[in-house]
Amino acid sequence: MLSNLIDRNLSQVFRKQAFASFLMTLFFVIFISGCGTLGSYNAATGKKEFILVSTAEEVAMGESVDQNLRAEYKYSSNRTMISRVEGIGRKIAQVSDRQDYSYNFFVIEKDELNAFTTPGGNIYIFTGLLNKLTTDAQIAAVIAHETGHCAAKHVVKKYQTSLGYDIVKKLVLGQLDSSGRAAQVVSMSSGTIMNLVLSKYSRGDEFAADKLGVKYMYLAGYDLNGIVETLAILDKESKGDGGLLILRSHPYLKDRIESVKKEIQAVKS
Ligand SMILES: [Zn+2]
Numbered sequence: 001m002l003s004n005l006i007d008r009n010l011s012q013v014f015r016k017q018a019f020a021s022f023l024m025t026l027f028f029v030i031f032i033s034g035c036g037t038l039g040s041y042n043a044a045t046g047k048k049e050f051i052l053v054s055t056a057e058e059v060a061m062g063e064s065v066d067q068n069l070r071a072e073y074k075y076s077s078n079r080t081m082i083s084r085v086e087g088i089g090r091k092i093a094q095v096s097d098r099q100d101y102s103y104n105f106f107v108i109e110k111d112e113l114n115a116f117t118t119p120g121g122n123i124y125i126f127t128g129l130l131n132k133l134t135t136d137a138q139i140a141a142v143i144a145h146e147t148g149h150c151a152a153k154h155v156v157k158k159y160q161t162s163l164g165y166d167i168v169k170k171l172v173l174g175q176l177d178s179s180g181r182a183a184q185v186v187s188m189s190s191g192t193i194m195n196l197v198l199s200k201y202s203r204g205d206e207f208a209a210d211k212l213g214v215k216y217m218y219l220a221g222y223d224l225n226g227i228v229e230t231l232a233i234l235d236k237e238s239k240g241d242g243g244l245l246i247l248r249s250h251p252y253l254k255d256r257i258e259s260v261k262k263e264i265q266a267v268k269s
Contacts, residue, residue: 042097042098042151042152042153043097043098043151044096044097044098044148044151044152044153044212045152045153045208049153049157051153051156051157051160052160053119053156053159053160055100055101058101058119058120058156058159059101059119059120059121060120061118061119061120061156061159062118062119062120062121062122063120064193065118065119065122065193065197066106066118066122068193068194069106069108069118069124069197072194073108073109073110074108074109074110075106075107075108075109076107076108076109076127077109078107078109078127081107081127081130082105082107084136084139085105085107085125085130085139085143086105088136088139088140088143089103089105089123089143090103091140091220091221091222092140092143092144092147092216092217092220093121093147094220095215095216095219095220096147096150096151096216097151097212098121098150098151098153101120101121102121103121103122103123103147103150104120104121104122104123105123105124105125105143106122106123106124106125107124107125107126107127107130108124108125108126108127109127110126110127110128111126111127111128111131112126112128112129113126113128113129113132113234113237113246114126114128114129114246114249115129115142115146115246115250116146116197116198116246116249117146117149117150117155118155118197119155119156119159121150123143123146123147123150125139125142125143129142129246132233132237133230133233135223135226135229136222136226137217137222137223137224137225137226137227137229138226138229138230138233139226140217140220140222140226141213141217141222141226141227141229141230141231142230144212144213144214144216144217144220144222144227145209145210145212145213145227145250146209147212147213147216148208148209148210148211148212148213148216149201149205149209151212152205152208152209152212154201154205154208154209158196158199158201159196162192162196197249198249199249200249200250200251201249201250201251203251203252206250206251206252206256207252207256207259209250210227210256210259210260210263211263213227213260214227214260214263214264214267215267218267218268224264224267224268225264227260227264228257228260228261228264231253231256231257231260232257234246234247234253235253235254235257238253
């Protein structure tokens with residue numbers, strides 16, 4: 001029993017080491033050859049990024065995730081609410097740094113304070129959260145933050161990281177044709193997908209998404225106070241309930257409020 005466990009642990013260690021050495025070799029080859037084709041410049045972050053999943057594959061991934069979400073949640077049929085969210089979403093999407101796919105906005109009928117983004121520019125917001133927000137600027141604040149995660153490619157990076165070693169290796173080595181690539185990318189189990197949807201972003205990603213959120217709100221002409229108001233509403237609602245789902249995927253609320261106030265001053269000056 002114990003030896004099995006040790007064997008299993010050792011094989012996991014070796015697998016991780018093999019993956020790490022593969023990545024190191026890969027980065028080395030890219031670095032030495034000066035080949036920039038795998039790293040592309042991202043206007044949202046001002047950096048070159050290493051994204052293996054193409055835009056078409058990301059969109060296919062998003063469609064697959066949406067199928068899972070439709071099995072999990074009830075989508076709202078409230079046309080007034082959907083039109084309001086889509087209208088605000090379109091204004092924010094127009095000023096996003098990322099324009100290689102179209103953004104989609106979905107309202108989920110659930111009394112929960114939550115919003116999240118999946119690959120391919122799909123942004124989801126729950127009726128429980130919408131019912132707590134009163135102004136368009138407050139709703140725009142949620143959408144602008146999520147759009148920030150899209151533009152900075154935090155979403156695709158989160159999903160890319162979860163892909164298995166074999167798939168990543170095949171993607172890198174070009175061993176999958178285009179239909180094979182999409183099929184492999186979207187072949188995650190629904191449990192894995194739901195965990196990914198709700199998994200948290202890093203502290204750095206959260207602050208970056210807030211900074212981009214302030215920028216998009218400003219460019220789209222929304223009242224920037226909406227951001228502080230929305231964060232304050234979440235803070236108030238989380239009192240006595242630290243388990244708000246939106247805080248699970250978007251943590252560090254307290255620090256973010258202070259940081260956002262500074263970003264707003266900077267963008268106004
Ligand atoms: Zn976030």
